[in-house]
Amino acid sequence: MDTFCITYNNWNPKKQKLREALCTLGNGYFGTRGAAEESSNDSINYPGTYLAGGFNRAKTKVGGRDIENEDLVNFPNWLCLSFRPGGGKWLNLEEVEILEYQQVLQMRKGILERKFSIKDQDGRITRIHSRRLVSMQNMHLAGIQWHLTPVNWSGELEIRTALDGTVINDNVARYRELESTHLKPLGTQVEKNNILVLQVQTTQSRLTMAQAARTRLFHKGKEIRSEFEANQKEGYIEQLISFKAEEGEKYNIEKIVAIHTSRDRAVSEPSQDACQNISRAGNFQQMLKDHIDAYKFLWHRGDIGVIGNKKIQQLTRLHIFHNFQTISLNTIGLDVGVPSRGLHGEAYRGHIFWDELYIFPFLNLRLPEVTRSLLMYRYYRLEEARHAAKKEGYRGAMFPWQSGSNGREESQILHLNPESGNWIPDNTHLQRHVNSAIAYNIWNYFIATDDKLFLSHFGAEMFLNIAKFWASKTTFNKKENRYEIHKVVGPDEYHTTLPGSSEQGLNNNAYTNVMAAWVLQKALEILELIKKSRKRELLGNLTIGNDELTLWKEISEKMYVPFLEEGIISQFDGYEGLQEFPWEEYRNKYNDIQRLDRILEKEGDTVNKYKASKQADVLMLFYLFSRDELQAIFKKLGIKFTEEQIKNNVQYYKERTSHGSTLSRLVFSWILSKFDEEMSWENFEKLIVSDFEDIQGGTTPEGIHLGAMAGSLDLIQRNFAGLEVGDHALWINPRIPPNIKAISMRVNYRNHWIYISVDKKKLKISFEEGWSNEVKIGVIDTLHTFQVGEAREFKLSPSRAKGK
């Protein structure tokens, strides 16, 4: 088994949409699903191409109301390539006999390969070997190469190559009642050298995309100059190339495509730039070479070796790969965030949620320049967030739960329950905790990189705005002498209101409250960290006076944290009054109860009534903070919180969580690692296959879950290799689980590249290169100073107790 490959040895129409998502190729600028070149949108296939940041808004009438949604647009399908023998039918795998079929995602090289032989209705056998790339080197380019052999026939052969802009957003069945046409055709033309050009524009955001394609035919290395015929209709252009094919001969068909948009940097006019790029691009082989080189560097930075478990190794690489398809070095400066479902499908409309919280830990230590760019996406939307806060009567900045083009709140007002067919009001936008996630990300980017310029300028400005928001969002409860936060929703989206209440939102979601206290504590710390002049500037510009700073300190020491009996943190006020959920009964009644909210709504009930969570909520605190950090936060709040309590809280909520989000297993795997290694591993195993096996039964074909993918990588580095990123040292305290032999990885800690390899007995560390000649690395509980070029080995004792 080559763990750099995902191999499918058959054509399976039922699984095709899942495979398309898993075989998506992208380069951080655009992504294209792994659909067959000859296919188009139907019940089996869904070709989709998505541009990072390529959004459009459209209105639909639902129940008499105008609903506006913003979608990541499915842009024209550039894949279109097919063939037919003279007088035959165009290739369709459903209509021929498939003699052999193999599809391989070659992750090391970033290539999708298909090899198949088919026999048509007239007994003609044709073999095709197709290879495809989305260039990691030149982000505007993509290419397909077909080696086609008429195995037992000679005669007229026709190739059809096209650019299809008549596509709509049709990947997600439950969105189908909503407006899904986002593209307006702008024109098609055939340019010099038989270059096809298609231009489209999004209907509302007026983003123009030009695609240019050149298809050439070679035989024995020589170009065959044959008959070209171009057909054009609105939004679609195709070329038919016909030639005389000889039995047993191999023909090489190459389609090179360039994609440019009005949203690009360094752009004059997209179609001119696309044509220019195509004419400069070499042939497929040359493109391939540059592309593979770019991948070499990416893997050098990003690979994680998992020795002794091929399945986990393969899926680890799949997760690294899809992170790179969505966010790579090409992403830098594109003014885009991380869509939670990648550039792989249309679920959640390509929106950006809080999932960066799970994604950045992997990125920070490998492509920190990319994290910085992704944080800038938030910075450029600070004004919109300030406006949102003001509109609701708050100060500072209130970032949206779902973000898209300009940082407006993009959460839907109504969503469709596919189980019942009902449209239901959606109040999940009250997840104000996204603000703390952004602050947390800023801080952790800084800790991992020591990027003081970023922190003192952009980072601090965002951080202080978020702190200001939290201070204005709290209310003082005189009786309790504590500050409270009302009308919010926590990460557990199942609970948006108390049963029977007409109010939206809940009071004192513990996770939200503690995070807000942390933000306020950290904001004060950051003000002491940055230069005095910058502090003066910021406080002046943001009109933050001494009173405000005093208030921040007070709130951070007096934030209310609700508790149930015996030291269990209450998820929110009123949680104690909810009913216990009959888990057993529902597990017996339904196969899959991950989406309890939908099941209960269909039954005329509501999940709001029960002590049943979609995903980790209170427990997020134990995921984001180490025991020591958390105890420090609680100490400031004047609350005693022991290790025993952590364990009891984990136990309490573990029994009340349905894991309706793939993020949930991730959090559980981490927090359980301290108390129950077996259960932790079970959760890790579920997590790592969640997309590959589509464990939610149909969600992966609508896009991969990038948070879960990147989170699984973070678990390997944080849990198994035991990395803890400190501000003075990188700490390593490994514990390799029984089902793995060893782990290796390269990390960039504060501009120092460090190679780590660890098995059950020893840990090897080498400090390869860095901005300074020294780096501090803590091994278990002892601090060491490494000189550049130095490599050391440490013995590990199996009985050692783990971490802080």
Ligand code: BGC
């Ligand atoms: C989860 C959220 C997550 C979103 C996007 C939802 O199902 O509940 O926490 O941010 O998916 O991944």
